[in-house]
Amino acid sequence: MLKGTEIKSIREGKVNLQDGYCYFSNGECFVKGINITAYAQGTHYNHEAARERKLLLKKSEISKLEAKVEEKGLTLVPTRLFINERGLAKLEIAIGRGKKTHDKRESIKEKDVKRELSRIKLS
DSSP: OOOOOHHHHHTTTTOOOOOOOEEEEEEEEEEOOEOOOOOOOEEEEEEOOTEEEEEEOOHHHHHHHHHHHHHHTEEEEEEEEEEOOTOOOEEEEEEEEEOHHHHHHHHHHHHHHHHHHHHHHHH
């Protein structure tokens, strides 16, 4: 459920999905951590940038997703926010599994190597 200034900011492409995740509460699905920048021409009716938003899903979709999320280590994450041909804002969500600790160590090593290579190139 979006406010009027939020849809205008989405059309301008001022959205950050980086830290977003979905959770369930009282049989409803909410998304949290999505940052929709305040609309430039918005007045006192402007929206809060990092508020939680309710996802409009069918009851069958909610129950199916909630059953998947209850499995160990799975979470719902937003992958894409777009405007469809009818002009409606749609959020594409996916079920993801968190990284294990050994996977994180490999990622940190790769980051360190890239950082060192960039320092060598700049010198």
